[in-house]
Amino acid sequence: MAEYFDSLETRAPAEREAALLAALSRQVAHAQSHAPYFAEVLREVDPRALTSREALAALPVTRKSELTARQRTMPPLGGLNATPLGGLRHVFQSPGPINEPDGHSADWWRTARAMFAAGFRAGDLVYNTFSYHFTPAGMMMEAGAHRIGCCVFPAGVGQTESQVQALASLRPSAYAGTPSFLKLLLERGEEMGTPCASLSKALVSGEACPPPLRAWLQDHGITARQMYGTADLGLIAFETDGGDGWVVDEGVLVEIVEPGGTKPMPEGETGEVVVTVLGNGDYPLIRFGTGDLSAIVTDSSHRASPCGRTNIRLKGWLGRADQTTKVKGMFVHPGQVADVVRRHPEVRAARLVVTGSVGADTMTLHCDATHDDEGLARAIGESMREVLRLRGEVRFVSAGSLPQDGKVIEDARDYS
Known part of the structure; x- marks a missing residue:
């Protein structure tokens, strides 16, 4: 080989x-x-x-x-x-919003190199759980897999139980997606009595893969390698065996x-x-x-x-280098938080706090508002879904209690 x-x-x-x-x-x-x-x-x-x-x-x-x-x-x-x-x-759009193109050349984002280093080979069936709409992540992985000679199942995101059933029937050897969603699929498969035993290798991206999660995947028979890339640039760097x-x-x-x-x-x-x-x-x-x-x-x-x-x-x-933060594989920008706040004049100041662990993170918008009630909280939550394309919680805080440090987004996740 x-x-x-x-x-x-x-x-x-x-x-x-x-x-x-x-x-x-x-x-x-x-x-x-x-x-x-x-x-x-x-x-x-x-x-x-x-x-x-x-x-x-x-x-x-x-x-x-x-x-x-x-x-x-x-x-x-x-x-x-x-x-x-x-x-x-194609022209895609990532949160920001930022528009990104896709050209006609094979493996336009050059992801095949990272996939090869992760053990993907011609003839492998790749189970691709990155999104195929709005953002280019699904197409980025698919193009690289085709360059190597792999067949791709375009699973996309969500529908966990259906995905477990698809894994059982297709028996793919390779996975592309976030590491946290891979863990979720494996856990759900065990709960359903349908373990995903065919997977042996994974190229993960979109979020960090801390050592405990990597070890957990290895214990379940899957060797995971990380890829660092962006929708604008394509592949930047990648992990290798023993690197x-x-x-x-x-x-x-x-x-x-x-x-x-x-x-x-x-x-x-x-x-x-x-x-x-x-x-x-x-x-x-x-x-x-x-x-x-x-x-x-x-x-x-x-x-x-x-x-x-x-x-x-x-x-x-x-x-x-700035306050932009990735939550569940999606970038959240300070400007987007400002857009949410502008929709609700009752909010005097706000700070988005991201907690939990990578892949199991939670966004909470801490709002210093003229009043707090369920109706306003619900309206702000709907604005968060529309602007950030992610669900988040809303918490009202007392007047003047938010830190005056210039931060719009605070990443308080546990990266250990």
Whole structure:
């Protein structure tokens, strides 16, 4: 059985760096010529001069948090797309709202590499529980699975009992989805007397997979590997067998910069993950700030992973550079909380508190309001469902009791 997805994963670091910088020059030239937004922000840049990481670091950072406003001005993609809508396959929408495209090339989000590292092989039946509507997660996994030669069952989310029955009849070997939903399916299968015994491998994403959950899955015969990616960028990094960190994808240039800034951080120090996608002519994102925090594993640019892959590695997801928080696999933005509050003039101030553990999290909107009653609580809850696309609780607090620390979202979950 092949150990690596392709020869790119084991090439010499110097060879990789030279190839990435050459691709960077081509990508910037393409973006300047075809994407209105980049034609403006990179108008003074000479692509031929981008021959080093230092030259890359001089370019402006476009942050994910800026996309909603840009896309309102120039719908639907803010002028960041280099391919007109007629040349794209889909446009999706994630909470924010943020619109994301999908092109016609095979494995457009490059997820096959992470799936291969997780043990997926041609002929496997992949049980895909990511959503196929609004957000692109379901299609992201499906495209990667097809690139490897897998067959996919598009399960989507919800309908737990029906999903347990489908697992029993289909007997898939591989799972794609959040780790918490996989645990829920296994537990429900045991309760129903229909254990999901065929699954042996999983590629999980959308939320953290803490060590206790990973061990629980392993005890149930499933080896889970994590994938780090976004709807905008596709695959960024992925876990491997015996790896010390998440191996960066071969199709991106990853930097760790000062949160909210543009200056690269020293190797090993925590900062914001900034990504340049190479080879994607449809949506050529250059120095795109994810808002996620991570760090480069020290000396990983000179020391191969124990799995043999030679690319740099990230220490994993270490939090958010802003207050944006992921709840049940969906991003919740401070601006969305403000939208909820604006719908109810009775609310003077509010703070969204996320508690519980990853995958079993609960959102509670703490409201300082002119009055508190069941009718107002119900109306605010309905607004939360409409704006955040998630259910949450409403709790009224005494006047002036909310902390005056500028936080709109507080992540108080247990990550142990």
